[in-house]
Amino acid sequence: MTQLALGKALNAGLRKAMQDDDKVVIMGEDIGKLGGVFRITDGLLDEFGAARVIDTPLAESGIVGTAVGLAYRGYRPVVEIQFDGFVYPAFDQIVSQVAKLHYRTQGRVKMPITIRIPWAGGIGAAEHHSESPEAYFVHTAGLRVIAVSNPQDAYRCLQQVIASDDPVIFFEPKRLYHHKGEVDLDGSLADAPPMGLAHIVRQGTDATILTCGAMVSTALDAASAAEDEGLSLEVIDLRSLSPIDYDTVATAVRRTGRVVVAHEASREAGVAAEVIASITERCFEYLEAAPVRVTGHDVPYPPAKLEKFHLPDLDRILDAVDRVLDRPNSLTGAES
Amino acid sequence: MTQLALGKALNAGLRKAMQDDDKVVIMGEDIGKLGGVFRITDGLLDEFGAARVIDTPLAESGIVGTAVGLAYRGYRPVVEIQFDGFVYPAFDQIVSQVAKLHYRTQGRVKMPITIRIPWAGGIGAAEHHSESPEAYFVHTAGLRVIAVSNPQDAYRCLQQVIASDDPVIFFEPKRLYHHKGEVDLDGSLADAPPMGLAHIVRQGTDATILTCGAMVSTALDAASAAEDEGLSLEVIDLRSLSPIDYDTVATAVRRTGRVVVAHEASREAGVAAEVIASITERCFEYLEAAPVRVTGHDVPYPPAKLEKFHLPDLDRILDAVDRVLDRPNSLTGAES
């Protein structure tokens, strides 16, 4: 085991994937000499050369569209979108081409494309640098969506995603790039759990918190704080946002009957809605209370100084826990 | 009252809006001489001239981006996207500009842009001509989303949407363009119900079907069929998909306690998920059974010959009704 920051774990995962398969090429803006604005591709240009570490012109549709062509040619392109808010110019290529080509050709054309997206807020950034666009991709059939929350998963899942013959949108919680954790650099991918599984990060019996990305640690903090009050909270890192591992989720929900779903993205038609609708469909008779969402508000991501009033934090999660446990909470007495 | 097809009602609504306010300009591909591929803008070029009925170059980002500039200049642009599947090249301009400019400028810059989208399937069309992308826009804060289901609403809501100072994505169920209905061409907009209200199309007591667009008539057919079996089904046309009129919806749900949500779009993180999550939050103690979704499968829209196996129909709705009523249904005995 090695102590690595999440960003470095991604770098190691990319390097490993490129060493293992010379069809893996990486492409994006500033990923060459600079090593990416977050240095996730640091050193890769030197190791693999400009033919496999491709600095691209400044055009996201162009990046993803040419990645499609490279996939036709048998490559496994790994695309870096510089920030979450810059993925939208590539939306058409992602939704109409990357997601649909395998289906369109009845499986004759494979699209093993990975689209890495530094993701979400909390870093005091300028507009368009803190978006949580995952619901758009979860709603898009033909894509898989993975979101990591710690260095070990970052290292492992990124390799799994690159090895997958399906296109995957890979979300990296940018505010955790410098957070360290243990990483097993030597374990074989074959023995690793499949990338699609949810992860029960903390066992608990009173209520279940379902979340992903950087919010996993917020949820864990909330669970620790709740422990002081004698509450036992379970925290599940969904990890795969599409498809969602509802087997793991439903088993947990049936145990506690009380569910909070938390994410940074805004609420309306977000991933939490999907999770709650599916849980309700599958576990209705086990539910002791209405599942509650804790999310960003339904507003464009606000200016940096206001983001702390937008992002769910420990207190908002605990307030939601109080709601699902029918304890006094901020909405006690309010009409619904 | 006049008998008008939905497409003609839209044409009349557009004409009225252009007569009422000379800041209304319409733009899109083939909307001039041709009158649009669905003839929704038929005759408008002759009446209002090429300066207000603008045939555009073939570039959706360009269309929406220049509409933003026209809005800066004080116009109320009404954009036609030729088919649902062609809106994605404009996604960045819609999500990052149209939706956010009012917020970005604290209300100093208004974006009274209407984006009309001929919508959804069932017409045996080629790929990309039958998409239901509404969830993407419902999830996007800063936009409003309206979906009409009949000529009267088409005529009225289109005018309301154009008069609104907010940007609106306006969905037109293309397979109903030729369906006729009564339209009151003379009623004043001021007296009309606000565009945001859901519409209880049929009262019922046993279960509530929530839906929108062309599926409203499918749901009505299902309700008629169920009546023969002695079931009383309520059908609600959501009409406004963002924001959703949860006051009307919740009142209905509390009455029946049993809910089916139907749409053509695929299921995962679709609008039905949003509706069910919100209903569960608001009406949990009134729910007699888990709300059920009837949707397109989580697949890219299939080739025309297969679409009937993809689109929810009367039977699939009735099967879902059986589920929420705990009657024998296709999943009876299946594990969840």
Added chain:
Amino acid sequence: MSPQTTPIADTAQDLELAERLIAPDGTRLNNPDLDPFVADVDPAQLRALHRDMVILRRIDAEGVALQRQGQLGLWAPCNGQEAAQIGTARALDPIDFVFPSYRETGVIYARGAQPGDFVRVWRGEEGAPYDPMQMRVAPLQIIIGAQTLHAVGYAMGIKHEKAPEVAVTYFGDGATSQGDVNEAMVFAASYQAPVVFVCQNNHWAISEPVALQSQYPISGRAPGFGIPSMRVDGNDVLACMAAMRWALAHARAGKGPAFIEAVTYRMGPHTTSDDPTRYRDPEELESWKTRDPIARVESYLRGLGEIDDEQIAAAHADADRMAREMRAECLGMVTREPLAVFDGVYAEPHCGIDRQRDEYTAYLASFEEG
């Protein structure tokens, strides 16, 4: 705000400015730029091109007929564009890879499409009519311009491997307005990728005249991206072949991308759903009838004494046979079973799809039981 719709040159003049080897009346013209590229083309080859075009026109007519008879949902005719498609596609090497739009019936014909392949997609049976990897032609692309980036990416791969292949992409005049097509030129130029852009300027994008997309000749766009380009008479099959050979040679020699604008005309409607009488001057159509690509090469060959009525009749007989096979294939098509709707969404197992397929299977079964 209204577009200035006067084109820089009227359509006839457009055509005069284009490179050409055979005049509309069938006269062979000298052209020092193009001649070297077709020095080897003998009358037999020209007759083959003529036959291709005759067959293509027949395929196209059969497609329209099948649509009118309710056998196809839609058809996008290429009537009038035979020379642009056959001339360029016949210049390709088998190893080259083509990324077409939806109107390149002639290109997929030249790449070996089988009779059923022409209708499978338009009938709504499948998303792709043939195996793209085997035929080395991507499935037809409906999103305007999207395929141009795919071709550039493919060519980046070729370049990386120093392989002798070329990627080729076809698109229309309207497509040149799309961001993707312009980004494709940016990427192609930056990476000096071996890709050939073939724009069939057929003067119309549905109801919009080319002047709305560009008041400047389309072939003039590419040089501003650093890409050499050629404007060719798209109704002159020999010139199209020559231009394409120039572009392919350029790309194959490692000199980077090349761009061809083939000036031609869409004689039919945009698709069978379209009604061009709403927007198009009948005189314009008439004037283009005098530039028919098949008649042109026929007169040239007749002038040379290299084609006779019998040979022409044989071509038409081949065309009729193709049409019959196409029709038979079409009528014989059996739609896949309902559960096929779930096939091929993902390459690897997917619990979400599995569950929905199971549920839908149970749903379908419930009718049998109940």
Added chain:
Amino acid sequence: MSPQTTPIADTAQDLELAERLIAPDGTRLNNPDLDPFVADVDPAQLRALHRDMVILRRIDAEGVALQRQGQLGLWAPCNGQEAAQIGTARALDPIDFVFPSYRETGVIYARGAQPGDFVRVWRGEEGAPYDPMQMRVAPLQIIIGAQTLHAVGYAMGIKHEKAPEVAVTYFGDGATSQGDVNEAMVFAASYQAPVVFVCQNNHWAISEPVALQSQYPISGRAPGFGIPSMRVDGNDVLACMAAMRWALAHARAGKGPAFIEAVTYRMGPHTTSDDPTRYRDPEELESWKTRDPIARVESYLRGLGEIDDEQIAAAHADADRMAREMRAECLGMVTREPLAVFDGVYAEPHCGIDRQRDEYTAYLASFEEG
């Protein structure tokens, strides 16, 4: 697959090809194309431009300092680009409307931005620093190239009204690769819209040299869209003003869009988050120091005997005062209250936002009670 990164011309040569009125050593050059556009510019006006640039450089330095001191989240320096920004912006009419990117501190300064306006957005207080409608400048745009379409749409409106105004948009060399910028040229040309495109080619897009975006001169792109263009020495404030006057006159005369490439150099990092030593040759930076835009006009004026130490000192004093005000404004900024997060999402009442605001209000209140 690797880009051919040798530019068509090396950077120095680039600059030599550009139109110019004052040589780097301060010599006035004759230029028949540009001279007529600045015939009226007297030494007093030149001194004013010089002062503007001195103030701008000071604003920029203060921005960097405030960021380093933790007062701003980010700053995008425009050091080195003073002439390109001041020269073009000072050519504008008050009625013109500007659509900038994020680096146009000099442009918003010239349009009358107040000291606090330079920092409000970078500090994270608000999304737009001033009232765009009143200042006739759109808020800074971070999505690369998006604003160019807004400018074209605005210009379509101007044209419709036959108003005498011009829309102007600023963007970088990297932005020319974006589909939106190319579509903007398509629309501008089709509608012959009165819009001026100003590309500040500062040689870098973060770590990417301009040759990766275009190996062909950027000013060569526009003519292929039918838009006349000019390449100007972006470190020559007089030439920038002249070029902009040419472009504005062209657009205002109803002749449609015009394009300017101002060849300049980003002396600083991309933003305060960037470290250019990772990718940039220090010699390149050194060579550009000899082309400093402020020093250039200063030598020219000195050569004329039209500026003295006192005048220069006065400009610097004005600059220092501006910096002090900017700092004071910045430090005095009070963040809006938490509920402001809901302000301005919609122009009209919205039940969804209302409910969320109410819930959040109750949530905030719960801390006070409990």
